[in-house]
Amino acid sequence: MTQNLKAVSVESRPDITQLIEKFENAEATVAVVGLGYVGLPLVNALYTNGFNVIGFDVDHKRVESLNAGKSPIKHIASESFAEMLEAGKFEATTSSDYLAKADAIIICVPTPLTRQREPDLKFVVETTKVIAKHLKPGQLITLESTTYPGTTSEVMKPILERETGLISGEHFFLAYSPEREDPGNEKFSAQNTPKVVGGDGEKALELATKLYEKFIGKVVSVSTPETAEAVKLTENIFRAVNIALVNELKVVYSKMGIDVWEVIDAASTKPFGFMPFYPGPGLGGHCIPIDPFYLTWKAREFDVHTRFIELAGEINNNMVRYVVDNLAEALSTHAEKSIKGSKILLCGVAYKRNVDDMRESPSLKIWEALEQRGAQVDYLDPYLPKIPATREHATLTGRESVAVSAETLKSYDAAFLATDHDNFDYEMLAQNCKLIVDTRNAFAKHGIVADHIVKT
Numbered sequence: 001m002t003q004n005l006k007a008v009s010v011e012s013r014p015d016i017t018q019l020i021e022k023f024e025n026a027e028a029t030v031a032v033v034g035l036g037y038v039g040l041p042l043v044n045a046l047y048t049n050g051f052n053v054i055g056f057d058v059d060h061k062r063v064e065s066l067n068a069g070k071s072p073i074k075h076i077a078s079e080s081f082a083e084m085l086e087a088g089k090f091e092a093t094t095s096s097d098y099l100a101k102a103d104a105i106i107i108c109v110p111t112p113l114t115r116q117r118e119p120d121l122k123f124v125v126e127t128t129k130v131i132a133k134h135l136k137p138g139q140l141i142t143l144e145s146t147t148y149p150g151t152t153s154e155v156m157k158p159i160l161e162r163e164t165g166l167i168s169g170e171h172f173f174l175a176y177s178p179e180r181e182d183p184g185n186e187k188f189s190a191q192n193t194p195k196v197v198g199g200d201g202e203k204a205l206e207l208a209t210k211l212y213e214k215f216i217g218k219v220v221s222v223s224t225p226e227t228a229e230a231v232k233l234t235e236n237i238f239r240a241v242n243i244a245l246v247n248e249l250k251v252v253y254s255k256m257g258i259d260v261w262e263v264i265d266a267a268s269t270k271p272f273g274f275m276p277f278y279p280g281p282g283l284g285g286h287c288i289p290i291d292p293f294y295l296t297w298k299a300r301e302f303d304v305h306t307r308f309i310e311l312a313g314e315i316n317n318n319m320v321r322y323v324v325d326n327l328a329e330a331l332s333t334h335a336e337k338s339i340k341g342s343k344i345l346l347c348g349v350a351y352k353r354n355v356d357d358m359r360e361s362p363s364l365k366i367w368e369a370l371e372q373r374g375a376q377v378d379y380l381d382p383y384l385p386k387i388p389a390t391r392e393h394a395t396l397t398g399r400e401s402v403a404v405s406a407e408t409l410k411s412y413d414a415a416f417l418a419t420d421h422d423n424f425d426y427e428m429l430a431q432n433c434k435l436i437v438d439t440r441n442a443f444a445k446h447g448i449v450a451d452h453i454v455k456t
Helices: 014-022 039-047 062-069 078-087 096-102 122-134 151-164 202-215 225-256 260-267 290-300 307-335 360-371 406-410 426-432
Strands: 029-031 052-056 091-094 104-107 140-145 171-178 196-197 218-222 342-345 375-379 414-416 436-438 451-456
Touching: 029 039, 029 096, 039 052, 039 078, 039 202, 052 096, 062 091, 062 225, 078 091, 096 122, 104 122, 122 151, 122 406, 140 151, 151 225, 151 360, 196 202, 202 218, 218 225, 218 414, 225 260, 225 290, 225 414, 260 375, 290 307, 307 342, 307 360, 307 375, 307 414, 307 451, 342 360, 360 375, 406 426
Parallel strands: 029 052, 029 104, 052 091, 104 140, 140 171, 196 218, 342 375, 342 414, 414 436, 436 451
Antiparallel strands: 171 196
């Protein structure tokens, strides 16, 4: 219900010094909205640094699991959540009423694309409306979800002000701080990765900076939320464009009989002016395949065409077709078989090595492409023993990873390595698979070279 703006007295305009003290002393309660790959590492970091944490999610099963001390993500130990619960410092809930208890609310909800490759902000909008119902003077609201420049100020702020009668920068405080999660990275975590923060006004920036400084090693303050939003897009567009470049080089060098991985490794010995990126079967994860399209969409509002970014997206998207075509060629050359009727073992459905995250994984597109061409496909992935439900790949839901044995491996016409997990038994695969198509150069990295292993 909208508050009467006249009823919002001068006294209701909070003194931020009290909130700053609560942040500095870790006496604040922080709510994290969205308990996924971004939200849960934040929960862990906040608890580790002394904060009381409320976790909000609409997924009842996830909330029940967390309240039972079980982590839904493999790279975050269940013991961490059991410890939080025992200390009385964490509770997961599906009730938005708990948001009124928080001094700060951090939003980590999905920001996918529509089928037309346009931004889909429904989760951000719905979450903002829910927060508005419980917003109280003095709260800090921070968005971490990847989005286009202007979302915090042009989408969230009007909803919060319209629904509550409160004013951003006076009664509540709004900021944007892009997530920088890298699932499976053992060197960098939520706590030791520098955090970029942009606030809607000086007070919001000061508050957000003080909060993140307490549980993040280094905070980088920027002038506006739009700048912070642009930082996130720039980071991932940089990666997308460079990956597209090496993917294109892979295609060119392959025609010349040159090993692109050998080229990149040799080029990497140059101590300046070169940064290695490696080719693959396509792009995966929530960020790199999606983020560039947030900027290309927003750029059209300013009559700017992002040709370079769109070309990179086209090259990366075409890699699925390229590697499937190369599998077809390898089957024809080595086994005189076509894809139609062949039995294929897809090795790895996670989007990157050593994680159980299959968001936007090119493996799923490869799988469907193979079946559309008449192949019988099974998969092997120790991190994903069963395929969960997804909106884009509903036909794959519930399929289970095969049990590995020499006899099982020998039954396939080809193994297709899409994700190079460290815990694959590469020796066993090489010894028992009739044909292997390797999109990650994984076998060579393990010192295994053979005529029946084809790099693509």
